[in-house]
Amino acid sequence: MPLEPALLKNMIAAAAERIIGSADELTALDQAIGDGDHGINMKRGCAEILANLDAIAAKPTGEALKAVGMALVMKVGGASGPLYGSLFIAMGKELGDRPAAMALLPEVFGAGVSAVAARGKSAAGEKTMLDVLTPVLDATRAGGPGLAARIREAAAHGSAATIPMRATKGRAAFLGERSVGHMDPGARSSQIIVETLLSFLDERT
């Protein structure tokens, strides 16, 4: 079924607000294994989205996704800007001028995840946001009944799975073995976004 503009607006706002509300948690995770700016960077990007929410939500869904991505690219200021930016820009490009529909989610989200992998020259298993996005994509592709619950589980499992991993990408790679034992902040922010968006889909799947 198509995505109504009001729902799209609520979804974007909820995800941005939830990330802003989680800034301290994300910063704490990033202080353990990165440069400690993930929370504050994502907060800056999400504040930009909220400041332009009406203009963004007034666009067709594909264009709105691209606008969300560009706001993150331009305002986040760390590597997570281009990474999340590429996710949403690629999803917007893939959707194009088609109306958003659940049936298109695997294809559209798949294009976004591929863009993140290309931008980060990374794959799942390297203690990054891809450790959440990839299993979420797999669950999305599998489809079937109880989809929302399975996606939620895939996201939670994915972020938890980064705790014992040794980082080989980003700042955490400098820590080597010392990165083991900490959840990846990008995986956690991805889980938060996925969970927030799912709360809108629960009643529909």
Add this chain to the structure above:
Amino acid sequence: MTENVSLVIVSHSPDVARGTAEMVRQMVGDEVKVAHCGGNPDGGLGTDVQRILRAIDEAWSPRGVAILVDLGGAETNSEMAIELLPEDRRSRVVLCNSPIVEGAIMAATEASGGASLAEVRATAEELSPR
């Protein structure tokens, strides 16, 4: 006189970016244009795609622009900036995988002799472990 390849220095710290550009000017001179940027959109430590785009514009040479970066986010944001360039400029901007200060000096030295963009990058990257 034909223009030389120019440089853009991108650091998380505006001071490091400025200092690196100053070292290049002092050691290599003015025949290689050097633009620099550092700091996130709020002015704290980090990098900013918009400022990187402005620096590329400022340094622009038809021979090409070599970008030197410090840490991961500077690299990712510079790659993003290159992708956002107009199509005719995109292929003439490259990222050098090298230490920022030493790479900038080496790249500028090479560029000052009229070397191509590929040669400038290769010289900067000689410093990187393989």
